[in-house]
Ligand SMILES: CC(C)[C@H](C(=O)O)[C@@H](O)C(=O)O
């Protein structure tokens with residue numbers, strides 16, 4: 283049964299890191315006889331430059347037909363001044379919402395080989411393994427009405443709407459509880475229920491869904507406290523579940539705790555388990571084209587893709603083992619460079635993973 | 640000229656820590672002949688229990704008449720189940736908005752004596768001195784419409800509105816630039832302008848106001864990146880300015896970086912410089928009544944109050960010097976306890992500051 287992967291290199295360092303990840307995909311495809319084919323398409327700023335749209339119709343059509351999507355990264359200062367409706371990130375947001383990729387899984391794992399890379403003290407982060415489950419197709423990212431209007435007194439006012447319905451909360455809650463069942467069996471739901479009504483409903487539905495999972499413990503935490511606790515004692519968490527905006531902020535903070543955001547993959551899944559896979563980090567325009575970006579988060583995103591969407595667990599395991607071996611060998615890209623290790627290029631890191639496979 | 644301070648002990652550890660802070664206020668009042676009088680009033684959950692409202696009319700009237708307000712902390716699980724409109728935090732939000740305390744100044748400072756208390760590595764946080772300027776009377780905290788409605792399909796939907804007008808952004812921008820002028824002359828404005836229209840306007844007005852302050856540098860950062868950078872390299876910041884919700888999250892994260900959130904005061908000022916002063920930490924209901932809470936953030940809030948609202952700079956300096964001396968003596972409350980230091984009670988910490996004055 284042949285499987286089709288859509289590759290979206292995107293902007294900034296996207297093309298460089300995706301190139302290495304595709305080499306890895308091609309190799310395991312042959313080694314494990316997976317019958318995976320792939321094609322590429324444009325998204326983000328590069329799509330805008332070429333077609334006038336950050337999410338061209340052709341890309342969306344291919345994305346809907348694909349069994350899985352591998353994305354590099356999108357956006358950059360070059361497209362910053364554009365009107366909202368055409369800014370490149372709309373490409374990403376458009377993909378997420380059109381494909382209903384509502385469940386964003388963002389692990390924050392401290393690799394033992396990279397323990398020194400964290401800015402936190404070793405005793406605070408050693409063994410860190412959190413999974414952030416972020417709702418990805420709702421909340422204030424997509425809420426209507428939105429825009430900038432002129433008030434009666436002549437001044438302008440910007441407005442966005444933070445909105446969640448019961449069914450949106452229920453399905454992301456189930457994603458979190460299901461994930462927790464495979465891990466430490468604890469879910470911490472993050473809200474701001476002392477101020478925002480939408481998160482009062484959020485908290486209530488979390489409680490309701492928790493009854494379906496008596497083996498999983500549910501706790502609640504206010505978002506400001508969660509930001510503090512991530513810094514103070516991050517190992518207290520197993521699975522954190524939250525909305526789109528809080529999830530954006532907290533997952534980046536959590537990833538950075540590990541000191542190796544260049545190492546962290548992510549999955550964005552729809553109700554059928556089809557998904558888009560991408561590194562947690564952004565398009566890093568400041569280092570684009572220099573060949574120094576870390577391709578490992580994208581390579582590990584390929585592993586997640588094989589495991590969650592392409593039913594190829596063995597190939598996924600092989601990639602993860604290869605990455606671990608490369609770290610054991612002391613190879614590091616600049617972002618995770620360390621004194622006793624060898625700093626290598628994007629390409630050399632890709633070579634090393636291929637060699638380890 | 641006599642000055643009137645309204646003292647609002649609030650809930651949880653509020654009364655305990657405020658008690659020590661008032662002793663300090665009384666002493667400097669005598670020592671420096673400041674002519675300050677003070678009275679107390681109810682706010683928060685304790686006000687709700689007694690009067691049915693978290694912000695009784697009598698309290699609000701006194702607050703409006705006062706030259707400055709000293710607040711402990713409000714809220715706690717006891718009042719969690721209450722309807723939004725009467726939940727205790729409404730007392731706090733009501734105070735902020737009725738008094739138009741739009742500029743919330745939250746310093747995140749690493750005390751050299753407490754360098755070990757941070758969960759970050761010493762080289763990352765040594766010398767940390769950030770000021771977060773948070774807009775406090777607008778944004779999604781106060782935006783209308785808000786609530787929980789039932790959709791046509793019968794399910795409920797929670798909604799809040801994130802809104803800022805030009806004039807609201809302009810005045811908080813000026814607060815940030817003014818503050819930066821007294822410090823490192825750098826403002827970093829935090830937004831999510833790649834997704835939220837309201838923050839596109841925010842960014843634009845920041846640029847406009849920056850023209851009035853050619854001696855201050857303005858940069859912009861996306862909120863998710865800001866959360867990462869606070870963990871990765873917090874010393875890159877001087878003044879950070881942001882809206883109510885992002886400010887809530889980032890200021891708590893920043894405060895926690897110092898490992899001594901029990902040490903950090905805050906000021907909430909209106910256009911005339913009148914203000915409310917309170918510790919950055921919350922009501923900590925889990926340790927309330929045990930006599931172990933750290934009163935220093937509240938005592939330092941008294942110092943901020945003397946400096947910003949009561950024109951008593953010398954008394955403020957004296958309090959800050961006394962706190963520093965007490966830390967030098969090795970006295971620590973439980974939250975900042977360390978091996979070679981003596982762990983003392985709330986009351987004993989208050990005694991020590993009085994003795995050092
Ligand atoms: C690029 C941006 C729109 C996006 C987001 O905010 O979701 C990114 O920060 C992310 O977290 O994937």
Ligand SMILES: CC(C)[C@H](C(=O)O)[C@@H](O)C(=O)O
Pocket residue numbers: 476477506713714728731887
């Ligand atoms: C208690 C709560 C309403 C408040 C806020 O969110 O503003 C608190 O977290 C704070 O930061 O002062």
